[in-house]
Amino acid sequence: MLEEYDFSQGVRGKYAERYAEGTNMVFIAPDLVEIFPDQASVNEALRLFAAAKQVLIDK
Numbered sequence: 001m002l003e004e005y006d007f008s009q010g011v012r013g014k015y016a017e018r019y020a021e022g023t024n025m026v027f028i029a030p031d032l033v034e035i036f037p038d039q040a041s042v043n044e045a046l047r048l049f050a051a052a053k054q055v056l057i058d059k
Contacts, residue, residue, distance in 0.1 A: 026042075028042065
């Protein structure tokens with residue numbers, strides 16, 4: 001690593017649009033944010049849902 005880097009010719013947000021197109025971003029409805037405030041709670045709920053669905057399929 002260099003001690004210093006020159007970002008004077010850099011362009012802010014140059015790849016922001018491409019990044020936004022390529023991410024797996026999901027937006028939660030405002031009323032659900034109180035119930036699922038973070039990524040971990042959303043993932044846990046989805047895993048429980050998937051497990052319950054699998055139980056029904058296996059019957």
